[in-house]
Amino acid sequence: MYLNSAPPPQKNSIQYDGRDLMSNRPILVWFRRDLRLADHPALDAAAATGTPVIPVYILDDAPAGAWALGGASRWWLANSLRALDGDLRERGSRLILLKGDNVAVLCDLARAANAEAVYFTRGYEPFIRTVEMALHVGLKEADVGCRRFGGHLLVEPEAVVNKSGEPFKVFTPFHKACQAKPTPSSALAPPAELTAPARWPKTEPLASWGLEPSKPDWAKEMRQFWTPGESGAQQRLDAFIGKGLAAYAGSRNSPDIDGTSRLSPHLAFGEIGPRQIWHAVERASGEHPARQRGADSFIRELYWREFSYHLLFHCPHLPEKPFRPEFAALPWKQDSQALAAWQQGKTGYPLVDAGLRQLWSIGWMHNRVRMVTASLLCKHLLIPWQTGEEWFWDTLVDADLANNAASWQWVAGSGADAAPYFRVFNPILQGKKFDPKGNYVRRWVPELAEMPAEHIHAPWDAPEAVLREAGVTLGVTYPRPIIAHEEGRRQALEAYAAVKTAGRDSV
Numbered sequence: 001m002y003l004n005s006a007p008p009p010q011k012n013s014i015q016y017d018g019r020d021l022m023s024n025r026p027i028l029v030w031f032r033r034d035l036r037l038a039d040h041p042a043l044d045a046a047a048a049t050g051t052p053v054i055p056v057y058i059l060d061d062a063p064a065g066a067w068a069l070g071g072a073s074r075w076w077l078a079n080s081l082r083a084l085d086g087d088l089r090e091r092g093s094r095l096i097l098l099k100g101d102n103v104a105v106l107c108d109l110a111r112a113a114n115a116e117a118v119y120f121t122r123g124y125e126p127f128i129r130t131v132e133m134a135l136h137v138g139l140k141e142a143d144v145g146c147r148r149f150g151g152h153l154l155v156e157p158e159a160v161v162n163k164s165g166e167p168f169k170v171f172t173p174f175h176k177a178c179q180a181k182p183t184p185s186s187a188l189a190p191p192a193e194l195t196a197p198a199r200w201p202k203t204e205p206l207a208s209w210g211l212e213p214s215k216p217d218w219a220k221e222m223r224q225f226w227t228p229g230e231s232g233a234q235q236r237l238d239a240f241i242g243k244g245l246a247a248y249a250g251s252r253n254s255p256d257i258d259g260t261s262r263l264s265p266h267l268a269f270g271e272i273g274p275r276q277i278w279h280a281v282e283r284a285s286g287e288h289p290a291r292q293r294g295a296d297s298f299i300r301e302l303y304w305r306e307f308s309y310h311l312l313f314h315c316p317h318l319p320e321k322p323f324r325p326e327f328a329a330l331p332w333k334q335d336s337q338a339l340a341a342w343q344q345g346k347t348g349y350p351l352v353d354a355g356l357r358q359l360w361s362i363g364w365m366h367n368r369v370r371m372v373t374a375s376l377l378c379k380h381l382l383i384p385w386q387t388g389e390e391w392f393w394d395t396l397v398d399a400d401l402a403n404n405a406a407s408w409q410w411v412a413g414s415g416a417d418a419a420p421y422f423r424v425f426n427p428i429l430q431g432k433k434f435d436p437k438g439n440y441v442r443r444w445v446p447e448l449a450e451m452p453a454e455h456i457h458a459p460w461d462a463p464e465a466v467l468r469e470a471g472v473t474l475g476v477t478y479p480r481p482i483i484a485h486e487e488g489r490r491q492a493l494e495a496y497a498a499v500k501t502a503g504r505d506s507v
């Protein structure tokens with residue numbers, strides 16, 4: 001059904017005891033969130049067999065349900081698939097694109113291509129684990145091999161347990177346990193060439209999938225800002241090591257400077273693997289000891305990503321339900337007007353608005369600002385963290401189920417090792433501390449561009465003459481705060497304290 005014509009002749013296969021010793025039957029490599037050629041154990045193993053390799057990507061939104069790829073991720077995916085296809089073509093191969101039910105498509109393709117086996121990188125999302133199990137069964141019935149490989153994480157979630165054999169719930173001991181393990185093995189080189197099958201299966205045109213926006217074209221700034229694909233990821237890593245790594249520990253909290261790696265979308269789509277990053281950073285700090293502190297701090301962040309996956313793996317309901325069940329009783333509010341103001345970056349808190357507009361514009365937001373914007377939503381406004389999580393899911397190019405869910409729960413206070421419930425970020429002080437000159441706000445909230453630094457994070461406190469001089473009319477050119485900070489904080493503490501009490505009572 002998928003082949004242009006008849007299956008390839010089995011010319012090179014050597015028969016022995018009725019079994020192929022050197023079969024010419026192709027291996028399908030099923031790509032998912034591993035859109036790279038280097039350090040790709042499944043692809044490496046397939047290439048090493050010397051048999052033809054058929055790389056395939058399947059668009060299947062059904063299993064993920066509400067967590068099907070969001071708009072920004074779809075834009076990224078289209079560009080990443082294009083890049084992967086280009087990289088494969090340089091090695092005499094290509095990427096086959098198909099749409100439909102993952103298991104049915106792979107089983108059909110395996111039969112039609114007379115494939116020996118399907119190789120793939122394992123996933124950790126609950127729905128993809130279900131698909132993997134179904135695929136295993138389907139391929140077995142079709143008498144086709146099935147091999148699952150690692151590659152997305154430094155440490156598999158089953159491999160780190162506490163002294164009682166349980167999964168970790170706190171980051172620091174989890175991190176220590178990971179560090180006690182042997183250092184990650186070296187990253188694999190990309191295969192120099194890939195044997196093509198005698199005939200390629202049919203592929204669908206990428207454009208027919210409608211992954212990219214046209215009218216309106218909201219991806220203009222994203223296009224200028226990012227280079228999806230494996231070489232874009234490598235360039236980003238090299239640039240960060242050269243310019244950002246040494247100062248990372250000090251600058252990672254400053255949204256006004258380019259102080260972090262911005263590797264997150266590349267990691268989310270697997271255009272680069274954590275093992276490649278780990279080794280490159282270790283090598284770089286070995287060469288220049290001045291980079292050591294930055295390297296330690298950066299690698300610690302990579303382990304936060306590992307921790308998120310650990311949590312999602314052991315607690316599959318993490319994206320939907322609070323990790324600490326007592327938080328389900330929190331008296332959340334449904335306020336569509338407040339939600340829209342937050343989504344559009346019109347809350348009247350300049351740091352928050354800058355973050356949400358940065359997100360809308362380039363599909364990415366600085367981590368410090370993610371924390372402050374998330375806190376305003378689920379603490380000051382008492383809007384469920386899941387609502388914010390869904391918005392981020394749709395708008396982030398680095399949307400990652402594990403990181404997004406674990407981070408939202410961290411901010412809401414309901415997660416593992418979360419910020420204590422009484423920590424309510426003060427969006428004004430956070431602005432003054434982490435964007436002291438106001439340059440981040442000026443970049444993303446142009447209506448405040450002329451405000452002097454001392455007033456830019458609380459324009460409502462500025463003297464009338466300063467506002468006039470800056471061309472700001474509160475409530476007209478820029479909104480007043482959606483809720484006074486002290487009022488929001490008080491409400492949040494009351495609501496959260498009630499939950500804590502209820503949780504204690506019910507134990």
Ligand code: FAD
Nearest residue numbers: 260261262263264301304305367370398399400403404407
């Ligand atoms: P760097 O500082 O350069 O860090 C390097 C890498 O380490 C990142 O690319 C990321 O993979 C990992 N990392 C860094 N910080 C964290 C963290 N706090 N938790 C887990 N991993 C981390 N990250 C996502 O990748 N996808 C998401 O959907 C996502 N949603 C978030 C939602 C909220 C509410 C918050 C507070 C954070 C979220 N994060 C998410 C974590 C973090 O904000 C981003 O990973 C980071 O900002 C990416 O920028 P960077 O690559 O420059 O990070």
